[in-house]
Amino acid sequence: MGTILDRLRSNPLRTRDDARQLLLDLNAPLRAGFSPGRAQVRLGLDSAHFDRKAEWFEGFARPLWGLAPLVAGGGHFEGWEDFREGFRNGTDPKHAEYWEEPGDHDQRSVEMAAAGFALALTPEELWTPLSPEARGNVARWLGSIQRVAMADNNWHFFPVMAGLGLQRVGEPIDEASRDRHLARLDEFYLRDGWYGDGIDGYIDHYNGFAIQFYGLIYAALAGDRDPERAARYRDRAAQFAQGFQHWFGADGATLAMGRSLTYRFATAAFWGALAYANVEALPWGVIRGLWARQIRWWMEQPITDEAGRLRIGYRWPNILMSENYNSQGSPYWAFKAFLPLALPEDHPFWQAEEAPHPVADGVTTIPGASLVVQRQGGDVFALPGGPTRTHMRGAVDKYAKFSYSTHLGPTVEAERWIEYGCCGDNILAVSPDGQDWHMRRAILGRRVGEDWIEASWRPLPEVSVETLQFFEGGWEIRLHALDTPVALQAVESGHAVPCRVGARGRLAALFAQEGGSGGTLLRAGEAYGSAILDPSGKRVSGVLDVMPNTSLMFPQAAVPVLGARLGPGTHLLASAVWAGRAEAPGEAPSGAAVLERACRCGGWAARLKGMVWSLDTVALREDRRALDPAF
Structure with a gap:
């Protein structure tokens, strides 16, 4: 038996x-x-x-x-x-x-x-x-x-x-x-x-x-x-x-x-x-x-x-x-x-005989759920715009991330450990002093289009952000229009995969670098890949550990990140995010394709005027790590 x-x-x-x-x-x-x-x-x-x-x-x-x-x-x-x-x-x-x-x-x-x-x-x-x-x-x-x-x-x-x-x-x-x-x-x-x-x-x-x-x-x-x-x-x-x-x-x-x-x-x-x-x-x-x-x-x-x-x-x-x-x-x-x-x-x-999932790969909007989803290789990735719970433990991490999936689940306490060199998945976190970090919590307003989603939020009372998201060519595109009266450090992350990179000192090194360095593809074993890149060349890329036991999917995990120092003023941050089982992501979408899509979303044409999206300058570095043996 x-x-x-x-x-x-x-x-x-x-x-x-x-x-x-x-x-x-x-x-x-x-x-x-x-x-x-x-x-x-x-x-x-x-x-x-x-x-x-x-x-x-x-x-x-x-x-x-x-x-x-x-x-x-x-x-x-x-x-x-x-x-x-x-x-x-x-x-x-x-x-x-x-x-x-x-x-x-x-x-x-x-x-x-x-x-x-x-x-x-x-x-x-x-x-x-x-x-x-x-x-x-x-x-x-x-x-x-x-x-x-x-x-x-x-x-x-x-x-x-x-x-x-x-x-x-x-x-x-x-x-x-x-x-x-x-x-x-x-x-x-x-x-x-x-x-x-x-x-x-x-x-x-x-x-x-x-x-x-x-x-x-x-x-x-x-x-x-x-x-x-x-x-x-x-x-x-x-x-x-x-x-x-x-x-x-x-x-x-x-x-x-x-x-x-x-x-x-x-x-x-x-x-x-x-x-x-x-x-x-x-x-x-x-x-x-x-x-x-x-x-x-x-x-x-x-x-x-x-x-x-x-x-x-x-x-x-x-x-x-x-x-x-x-x-x-x-x-x-x-x-x-x-x-x-x-x-x-x-x-x-x-x-009845079991039938396979009836939906082919592609993008679908679910207006009733304020959600845009992409099916890719049979896995599902979702961009949420619904209200965020804030009154119970871990709830913000379960409702307010930029992306959720069936293959690579979320982390809790995503912002809490950044000061110590660890970072959770699918967040943009800012800090005026490098110690106290703040991510999206409440979504103050949202618009759900035919295949895109926009959300307004404030990581700090004086800092406002408008985020536009959509899928293009297998990638998730994020555009953040951020306005701040004070200087900030900012970290943005992709999806978490099951490996460990040794995070000590990596965050300080990230902010010590000058100039952009494209992006990073982090692979763990054959089934887990995660990438984030900054095609505008404004941010430095790297990899950080997730604090152990905070991932719902893996006891140990790590995320690819982009980091930058932002002065007072208005900033347009662009990122392309990929996650999946393929050996490598497909070619990132062209700047023309991204700008054309974004300009169809009312209010973004003026923000994007003069934005540089140059794939010629992007070096997507690959970082291969051993899979967490527990998985």
């Missing part, structure tokens, strides 16, 4: 039975974490901002996103008695492991959605066997979510999910409260199927693995009672699929952008939810392929510990990249991806 890690990595995920086995293998290591009263699953000492009872309830509840569909679809799971006992004790106010009633903005509300969902799908396991007293406790406790305030974002769906469970077992709900939550969610709607995660319009994976996911479940389970909403949710999901398909590489990797990336293959949940609600937004073979390749890609990465438990992190276990609401049970939101297990074997989703 092999070890559990062998089974996880070798599962081909070709059939419904393969998916069932993968779920059971991923769930098996959690059994040892059950508390004596079976109402808690304790997975480690690391903690989140909420109390331990809520944390251990999270560990208990999140696996139900997968286990309930498994059994609803006729699969066998021998551990239901643990969950029944947990339901009895967790909802009993007299028991030591009582989950407690939720307060306003309480993490318990998040997990009550999973409990309600499981009750809706498997009442024969979680309701029918209970005594009348225990049923009363469950109903009272689950119903309490209707009386507390939710965070003003995707959380509005949590009381709705809890209500679906209560209605399934014949318990009443506060329909007026439900309707208020659903009406508030409608206020977050943008266009083309896209929602903001809250009224501020944040764009991230919460569109797929939360808002759209819950809407499709609601359409499937409450469509008879609420046909108008169900039809609207199905229609929006079908529209959303047209843009969201561009967030996935040909190998199944997903765009590493936004918060809650530790939920990993929860990003496949939307494709499974389409099937659950019978929405053929794309051909079934395409939907099946997007779903399966995404999960399969994750199973190839070192995302578990030796026991097979999912750990906080992204491509590798890494607490540093997490948000403050991530506990050791958090990654099991990934089990949402197993929703198709509720479908019968003869459903078109399971009968």
